[in-house]
Amino acid sequence: MVKLLLVITVVAVLLVIISFLSPIGKKVSLYVVLGLIALIMLLPFFMMFVMATLKTNEIYSFPPIMWFGSNLGENFKNMVAAVNFPRSFLNSVIVTCSHVILVLFFCSIGGYAFSVYDFPGRNKLFAILLATMMIPATAGIIPWFIMMSKFGWVNDFKALIIPSCANAFGIFWMRQYCQNNVPKSLMEAARIDGCSEWTIFFRVIAPILKPAYASLGIMQFVNMWNEFMQALIILRKEKLYTLPLMLRSMVSDRGTDYGAVMLASTCAVLPLLICFLSASKFFMDGLTAGAVKE
């Protein structure tokens, strides 16, 4: 441990010295720092891909093998024998997509109503909505679970999909967006044309909200796709497992077949990762939306 710290300190001191010597040195040392951290961020992903192609005894060898092997086919067979991957993938898709669709629907009509209708009690109701965001959900977790079992929702996707489908943050987010992007004159015009309020929303307003749908949708999708704790206490049957639960079931004290697990992890993680890499700016804006635009 001491040696490790020593090495880190020496490298850091060297970088600082270099950066004082010349502007180019400064630039180089900044790139070195950024690059090293980028390597640390990428290493676990890289090792996951590598281990998905290695034999078990290769994974347990020392020093560790850090390049691709030839055991991908065998690992695939072991994975198929151990878990029902397509089923879990489908479960994840069902839970996540239905949750996201409901969230987008309920939050957009709610946010829209708060932004354009001047109904009595609006400010008070909105203050209540904001207050609910301050309360940690942990407080009610035990009665929540008891309720789910009384409803018969244990081992039922409904328990994951429905309770949070009209959430306060989403409504708040949609209201902000509507206030900045929905001109009231547009509604007035549609009203004069004789559209019902319902048609106005779906025909005129919803298309304007597309960017807001995208960021809120991404945020909810990523969270639900990776949801573990709620899924763990609700879904106890193997055929209902979502991807995180399936992965968890492959790891145990009795020895983990890392080759198969890493392949399964790769398959579980890759679709979202590819989406992220192809539209990273979009994802980062969506996932940090709550923080930057207060």
Place this chain on the structure above:
Amino acid sequence: MRRVKGNKKGFLQTLKEYRVAYVYIAPFYILFAIFGLFPMIAGLFLSFFRWDGLGQMHFLGLGNYINLFKDTLFWKALSNTLVIGIIAHIPILLGGLVLAYILNSKLVKGQNIFKTIYFMPMVTSAVAITIIFQNLFGFNYGIINYFVSLLGEAPINWLGGDGKLIKVAVIVMFAWKWVGWNMVIYLAGMQGISNDIYEAAEIDGASHSKIVFSIVIPLLKPIILFTLIQSSIGMFNLFTEPFILTNSNWGGGPNNGGLTLMTYLLSKAPQGGNAYGYASSIAYVITFMVIIISVVLNKVMEEKDTVKRKGGK
């Protein structure tokens, strides 16, 4: 809009007039009442009882809370959670700020590539990440012990042994995962600060550290506060990482080294145990601490603000 002030209307008439708006916002209030508010109140109620989920409920008053304070495992879980949370905040706060500042300076290019790489863990399942790290931290084969051996040290038993080092592994994962999120948020905040301010400071001959401490950090304060509150809530809900790291052990591995508050709560009920009242009291202790931390953070940030302003005058 159509409402005329001073013209009092009946309750039913208003309801009818704004029916659409009320219908649009109703789902949130209905769902919150059922799945949010009711469980919360019931949880407080339940925390004063002993209940196995089926039979009679026994009123204990503050009994659950008193037992909790005598419960060594609870203290172990609390201290584990706090140690992990507090130490992990150092790299994610400082690292996030420094990285954001470097990327925001005009010296380096490729901002988007670095941002994307640092942010990757946030879209990846925590379970998958933990399984990978479990392997990387392996005793006789892990890549981390390989680096340790390169330095001439004996391999370290991170996940076994007396269980103390599990926390180190969790901290590493926590920092690895969150530093990019913080960085992206801080960077967005820094880009919101007008360039004129930086330029004026540079003309005045202010050093980088001076710019960071007297301009960037004060201006970013609301954003830093937001990330701090978010990650403290994350800290108290810490469950997935230590749980998977110890092969789904509800006790948190050897010597309860990886036992967190959330793991302890879930192990009392509904997983395995059926001490519903006791579990509820743990849930309320967690809630209470989250609220205290939010209030304290808000106060600390405000105080610094007023002190500075007074000093300035």
